[in-house]
Amino acid sequence: MKGLASVISMEFRKILAYRSDFWVTFIGQTLIQLIVARSLWQSIFESNQVESMQGFDLNMITLYYLLVPIGTRILAGQNIGFLSREIYDGTFTRYLIYPVNVFVYKSTTYLTHSLFYCFQLFFIYLIYQIIFGGMTFHPEQLFLGVLIFFVASICYMFLCMMVELIALWADNVWTLMVMLKFFVTFFGGGIIPMDFFPLWSQKILALTPFPYLISLPVKTMMGLMPLNESITGIGVLIVWSCIFLGMLQLLWSKGQKSYTGVGI
């Protein structure tokens, strides 16, 4: 446990190592997203002369588009290539030399980044409430939503690790990772809320992990999801996590024999 605490502490120190990057990530990026989302949807609402669309009024849709990018960052933890890039350039070697389980170590660093973005989500949510008000603040929704995001990030992390491990055979998996990110963002309701999708596609997507990764936690935070559905969603995420973990172990048992430690 002390070792894990050190890894978490180390990762936080890395996040805080570059001041300007930290403040741009923490505030600047979100501020721009808020302005873009607000002005875009304001003009959409005005041009259509409607007060709400698919149950979303202007404040709610702005909040949705504010929560989605931060939520996506929680999911994504570390940047694309957190394993494949290290396999590609040989940095991955250090985890094979140190007496640590490579996946426990990498999961810890990944989830530390997710945890950092969870703090950001709390902060942004509170700021939004102060600026735009309008909605009643429900701390239980906020906490449940962040919890779901955190469970979702574990599920997504195992999925990413599986794809990233393909680098043991294919060297470069950047395009695969970008495609995966697009699928998760689009089919998870990150580009358009899932309520805008046709009903038949919503039913099909419910069989995949995608809607539980973004749409579920965001809508939970906004109070648009019944409690029982949120709890069921956590269960679904846990099941998918177990499936991905099993597949990950299988891939690693085969792939580790292909690792050559290039670049050394």
Add this chain to the structure above:
Amino acid sequence: MIKVSNLSKSFAVYHKEPGLMGSLRGLFIRKSSIKYALHDVSLEVHPGEILGLIGANGAGKTTLVKILSGIMHPTSGEVSILGFKPWERSNQYRRQMSLIMGQKSQVWWDLPALDSFLLLKEIYQIDDETYQFNIDYLSKTLGIADHLKTQVRKLSLGERMKVELMAALLHNPKVIFLDEPTIGLDITSQKAVREFLKDYQRKYNPIMILTSHYMEDIKELCSRINIIRKGEMIYDGPLSHIQKLTGDTKHLKVTTKDGELEFTIPRENLAIKTKEIFESHEVIDLNIQDPSIEDIIDQILKHGLQKQ
């Protein structure tokens, strides 16, 4: 103790023809060949020994080190280090082993070295007293104490190498693999690293395996050498015996009125050859030497042993 028996490693290597057409063809058809990086290598290294691995680029030295340190799986053969199979990567083995790579950093670039050391302290479960003692001893001996709070990426190459050495030795490993630890360093830093390694060896008596292209490293540190050529071990023995491998030869350097001449000839022909030279040239100076170790190894690496 390290015991390696009949170790072999082969890879599939893919080839692409040069140019745009080659790239387009490579999208559909990929040619490959099998590269035998190591073939039937056997060796033993005992505690307190520093074994030097010598070989040309691509000879298989680093592949051997990667297998011994557990990074890579072999194709066949057996390895036992302190009773462990390295590629099983048991934590017990990894706590007693260290790999120092001159060309690859193992510490975290964005943080000061001391931050990396703190993490390594937990990873290797080093107690506070040993940790503090080793930090003091290593930083003082390597002369790096003033740089431990600076971001690693802002250090010079020599300082970074010293930080790498510190990181690798904090846990007092019993087996140390050094893969070109002085590569790219200036002469002063090379000397400092060599002096440090000698001192460390005297003090802690670990098993060390060193690969280096600098003969000074090998001459000063290694009691025994292995020469690897095209994946095969062609010599295993003391460095001092290497001259006997090439037969008893002498190197003649002659300065004449017309310029300089050089000959490598068998010792028994020395008198006849010298006489010939004096008869056929107006000799200003004559120098007779044993061939240098560098020259002998260069010849062995180029032509193998049997052609000498």
